[in-house]
Amino acid sequence: MNILIMGPAGAGKGTMSSHICAAFTVPHISTGDMLRENVAEGTKLGLQAKAYMEGGHLVPDEVINGMVEERLAKDDCAGGYLLDGFPRTLVQAQELTKIGERTGRPVQVVLVLNVERKILEDRITGRRICPKCGAIYHVRNHPTKKEGICDVCGSSLVQRKDDTLEKLDARMEEYERLTKPVIDYYRNMGLVYEIDASKNQDVTFEQVKKVLSDLA
Ligand code: AP5
Numbered sequence: 189m190n191i192l193i194m195g196p197a198g199a200g201k202g203t204m205s206s207h208i209c210a211a212f213t214v215p216h217i218s219t220g221d222m223l224r225e226n227v228a229e230g231t232k233l234g235l236q237a238k239a240y241m242e243g244g245h246l247v248p249d250e251v252i253n254g255m256v257e258e259r260l261a262k263d264d265c266a267g268g269y270l271l272d273g274f275p276r277t278l279v280q281a282q283e284l285t286k287i288g289e290r291t292g293r294p295v296q297v298v299l300v301l302n303v304e305r306k307i308l309e310d311r312i313t314g315r316r317i318c319p320k321c322g323a324i325y326h327v328r329n330h331p332t333k334k335e336g337i338c339d340v341c342g343s344s345l346v347q348r349k350d351d352t353l354e355k356l357d358a359r360m361e362e363y364e365r366l367t368k369p370v371i372d373y374y375r376n377m378g379l380v381y382e383i384d385a386s387k388n389q390d391v392t393f394e395q396v397k398k399v400l401s402d403l404a
Contacts, residue, residue: 189214189268189404190293192275194371195301197350197359198311200385200392201272202324204301207393208270212400215264219252219273221322222259228319244355246362249279256280257287265293276367281374297403298374299396301385305360312356316345330389 189212193201202218209216223241226234233255237247256274259265275281288294303311314327318338325332325345332339350359374380381399385392 190296191270192295192298193272196308196363197356198308199301199303203389204396205270205272214268214270217259217269217271242349244350244358246276249277253283260287260293261291275370278369281370298379300371300380300382302382303386307386312351315351316347318343319346
């Protein structure tokens with residue numbers, strides 16, 4: 189199945205993605221993770237993206253569209269994919285429709301995670317991530333066994349530079365203005381399934397699993 193997962197910053201897209209990929213065996217393609225890897229490696233694309241990301245702003249469409257097409261054309265996407273963080277503008281959504289036609293891999297279902305602002309603030313400020321393996325934790329909701337150390341690979345955890353309340357304001361403003369119209373674009377195509385993602389991970393995943401199992 190070709191799946192999109194959407195929702196505001198901190199809604200739990202990355203967290204739900206790891207559950208979905210384990211249960212439905214599709215590759216997880218996160219444009220945020222891909223961009224962060226490029227920034228860490230100091231590639232040309234990473235240098236173009238860095239300031240936008242750290243300011244909580246979207247990276248320009250032309251930087252990101254080519255990166256996504258290249259990734260979706262890879263062999264591991266032949267049996268389906270889970271795209272997280274793309275598209276975030278109408279231009280990206282229209283481009284993804286064309287990519288779907290060119291690759292024969294169109295979007296089939298769009299999961300929209302809904303969470304109220306107060307909960308997002310808590311999730312963003314409490315999030316810690318592993319810079320090595322990408323595991324996602326939260327200081328209260330999902331703590332590590334040993335404080336500050338990744339349970340999976342033993343690396344020291346870090347806080348993302350955009351995980352502040354000030355940057356959340358900028359991210360939410362762009363989400364409302366630029367990304368909400370993308371949800372309407374897919375709603376008009378009959379592909380949108382709304383998920384109440386304010387509950388804990390297990391309860392949230394039960395809703396997701398039901399939608400995907402019914403469609404499979
Ligand atoms: P990206 O990495 O995609 O960030 P985002 O959309 O802001 O989403 P987050 O990663 O912050 O949150 P999430 O929903 O994945 O939540 P998570 O699962 O971690 O993008 C970063 C930047 O890259 C963008 O700002 C932009 O600059 C650029 N970019 C990326 N794609 C782009 C594009 N297409 N176009 C242009 N620019 C682009 O969970 C958050 C926390 O909550 C965690 O601590 C977790 O443990 C906890 N948690 C999660 N679910 C639950 C739950 N159900 N109950 C309790 N706690 C939970």
